[in-house]
Amino acid sequence: WLFVCCCRPAEQDHMATLQESLAQVKHVILVLSGKGGVGKSTVSSQITAALLRRNLKVGLLDIDLCGPSIPKMFGVDRQSIRQSSQGWVPVFPDASQRLSLMSIGFLLDHDSDPIAWRGPKKSAMIQKFLSEVAWGELDFLIIDTPPGTSDEHIAVVENLRAYRPDGAVLVTTPQNVALSDVRREANFCVKGALPILGIVENMSGFVCPHCAECSQIFSTGGGELLAAECGVPFLGRIPLDPRLTQELEEGRAILETTDSPTHAAFDRIADALQLLPERDRSQ
Amino acid sequence: RFLCFSRCVASRTSMSEAVPADANEHCPGVLSETAGKSEACEGCPNQSICASSKPKGPDPDVGDIQERMRHVKNKILVLSGKGGVGKSTFTAHLAYALAKDTSVNVAVVDVDICGPSIPKIMGVEGESVHRSSSGWSPVYLEDNLSVMSVGFLLPSADEAVIWRGPKKNGLIKQFLKDVDWAELDFLIVDTPPGTSDEHLSLAQYLSNCDLTGAVVITTPQEVSLIDVRKEINFCRKVGIPIIGVVENMSGFVCPNCQTESMIFPATTGGAARMAEEMGLNLLGKVPLDPRIGRACDSGKSFFDEHPKAAATQAFFEIIDKIRQFCAVSHQ
Numbered sequence: 045w046l047f048v049c050c051c052r053p054a055e056q057d058h059m060a061t062l063q064e065s066l067a068q069v070k071h072v073i074l075v076l077s078g079k080g081g082v083g084k085s086t087v088s089s090q091i092t093a094a095l096l097r098r099n100l101k102v103g104l105l106d107i108d109l110c111g112p113s114i115p116k117m118f119g120v121d122r123q124s125i126r127q128s129s130q131g132w133v134p135v136f137p138d139a140s141q142r143l144s145l146m147s148i149g150f151l152l153d154h155d156s157d158p159i160a161w162r163g164p165k166k167s168a169m170i171q172k173f174l175s176e177v178a179w180g181e182l183d184f185l186i187i188d189t190p191p192g193t194s195d196e197h198i199a200v201v202e203n204l205r206a207y208r209p210d211g212a213v214l215v216t217t218p219q220n221v222a223l224s225d226v227r228r229e230a231n232f233c234v235k236g237a238l239p240i241l242g243i244v245e246n247m248s249g250f251v252c253p254h255c256a257e258c259s260q261i262f263s264t265g266g267g268e269l270l271a272a273e274c275g276v277p278f279l280g281r282i283p284l285d286p287r288l289t290q291e292l293e294e295g296r297a298i299l300e301t302t303d304s305p306t307h308a309a310f311d312r313i314a315d316a317l318q319l320l321p322e323r324d325r326s327q
Numbered sequence: 328r329f330l331c332f333s334r335c336v337a338s339r340t341s342m343s344e345a346v347p348a349d350a351n352e353h354c355p356g357v358l359s360e361t362a363g364k365s366e367a368c369e370g371c372p373n374q375s376i377c378a379s380s381k382p383k384g385p386d387p388d389v390g391d392i393q394e395r396m397r398h399v400k401n402k403i404l405v406l407s408g409k410g411g412v413g414k415s416t417f418t419a420h421l422a423y424a425l426a427k428d429t430s431v432n433v434a435v436v437d438v439d440i441c442g443p444s445i446p447k448i449m450g451v452e453g454e455s456v457h458r459s460s461s462g463w464s465p466v467y468l469e470d471n472l473s474v475m476s477v478g479f480l481l482p483s484a485d486e487a488v489i490w491r492g493p494k495k496n497g498l499i500k501q502f503l504k505d506v507d508w509a510e511l512d513f514l515i516v517d518t519p520p521g522t523s524d525e526h527l528s529l530a531q532y533l534s535n536c537d538l539t540g541a542v543v544i545t546t547p548q549e550v551s552l553i554d555v556r557k558e559i560n561f562c563r564k565v566g567i568p569i570i571g572v573v574e575n576m577s578g579f580v581c582p583n584c585q586t587e588s589m590i591f592p593a594t595t596g597g598a599a600r601m602a603e604e605m606g607l608n609l610l611g612k613v614p615l616d617p618r619i620g621r622a623c624d625s626g627k628s629f630f631d632e633h634p635k636a637a638a639t640q641a642f643f644e645i646i647d648k649i650r651q652f653c654a655v656s657h658q
Contacts, residue, residue: 111408160522260617
């Protein structure tokens with residue numbers, strides 16, 4: 045029992061540093077999905093970009109430790125992290141410094157190095173990401189997550205509990221197979237007392253660039269039905285947009301052209317997020 | 328008491344505490360499983376202490392798994408660093424194709440504990456498994472095709488499986504050790520994305536079981552290939568042989584005008600270039616066909632629904648190569 049007693053203060057220390065590192069962050073939003081490859085990182089990056097277009101200060105934390113995509117999408121995959129007296133300094137992709145990024149990708153020497161870690165090590169890393177990054181003043185901190193409902197998710201929800209995050213945006217694709225995984229994730233949010241801010245349906249239809257015929261590659265409408273079923277807002281449909289995939293491939297997540305329907309869809313999500321009340325975090 | 332202690336250690340393993348001051352760069356931490364054994368430990372003054380201070384005996388269950396696996400001729404893993412690239416779809420269709428020959432016994436085991444898709448894709452959702460004296464009996468689709476998944480053990484399909492690593496590892500161990508597969512020609516293991524607990528455990532449990540190899544699935548874009556390269560390097564580190572790479576969702580043919588579009592563009596040469604760079608076989612490319620997703624949603628075999636489709640052809644060619652690989656590996 046000695047061990048239990050001796051590690052309590054450390055736990056408290058940690059909670060204190062976490063409160064401190066997130067003290068000037070107004071909103072914390074998680075992007076979740078039970079399913080892999082539905083576009084969590086794409087949605088995270090584009091929500092971030094839409095919030096930046098509103099002249100807000102946004103941080104994006106990537107806790108997908110085995111498959112970090114954020115550095116590549118913002119074209120900063122060669123950057124690394126510096127340590128300062130306040131903690132880890134995030135990566136600022138542009139001169140305005142309104143956007144700050146943190147990902148395990150910045151800590152690796154080579155893109156192709158695997159992170160073969162079991163749960164406890166992943167949890168420890170996430171704790172570090174949450175408590176030791178000098179985010180400074182932010183309007184929004186968006187957290188991009190790996191698929192599933194396991195160590196990373198438990199760690200992030202437990203670590204943020206005292207801070208009371210705003211909630212989670214769930215991403216799904218329209219097909220049944222994805223919906224069952226997302227239903228499980230919704231169940232996870234309920235059990236973890238994490239509010240669900242809404243559901244986004246990604247990859248909803250593809251407009252052929254040659255004949256303008258819209259094909260429902262992964263069918264359509266599932267996300268909206270799921271939102272109704274869970275009694276949470278439906279945040280909109282994002283089409284499969286080859287231009288967006290191309291831009292993310294080239295590391296241009298903050299796009300120059302902003303006139304496409306895809307952007308309009310993300311702008312509506314950003315509108316909804318901006319309406320969130322600022323939470324009282326005094327207790 | 329031990330539990331409390333280990334929980335404490337786990338919660339306190341922040342990197343600074345677990346790394347000695349004179350350690351090498353990228354020290355895995357003295358509490359890590361790879362302490363003293365990882366690449367970064369080479370030449371570290373603490374290496375021998377880390378490597379030897381663990382009087383851990385071999386896991387007795389590994390022997391039981393070996394015994395069970397002696398009755399399985401070919402063991403194939405379906406892997407990908409990235410999620411949603413079609414691992415489960417491929418697994419199911421590989422099983423369907425192999426089981427077409429009624430003299431061949433095929434089983435699928437789904438170790439994606441948090442997101443089991445196999446029961447839905449193979450149309451056996453809502454089934455349950457039974458325990459007998461010889462172990463768990465799997466769910467049978469055909470006389471020669473059986474399936475095991477955490478999906479069969481849940482009270483409802485929507486139940487979230489909020490499990491940490493050790494619990495997941497325990498179930499994977501049971502799937503390999505306690506399922507009564509009888510004699511099998513092929514055991515196909517569908518995995519979750521990543522390089523974490525599930526993958527490390529599979530590598531550990533199957534290390535002496537004469538694993539045939541892994542089929543690595545990817546989509547053509549670089550964002551996916553980055554993760555897949557990590558997975559391939561992971562396989563090399565833990566000694567899993569690689570049968571080859573499959574590129575899925577490779578090009579989309581518009582059903583209206585028949586023109587091909589690249590929805591997921593291969594900006595860096597796709598799987599072909601990656602396979603060449605990493606010295607691997609490209610087994611083939613499967614086009615993105617909306618009917619594949621629809622067949623999976625309704626739990627049917629795409630091959631039966633659309634035997635003439637280009638994607639069916641592509642699948643068959645890939646599966647033939649896998650069959651050949653297995654045949655050669657037994658010579």
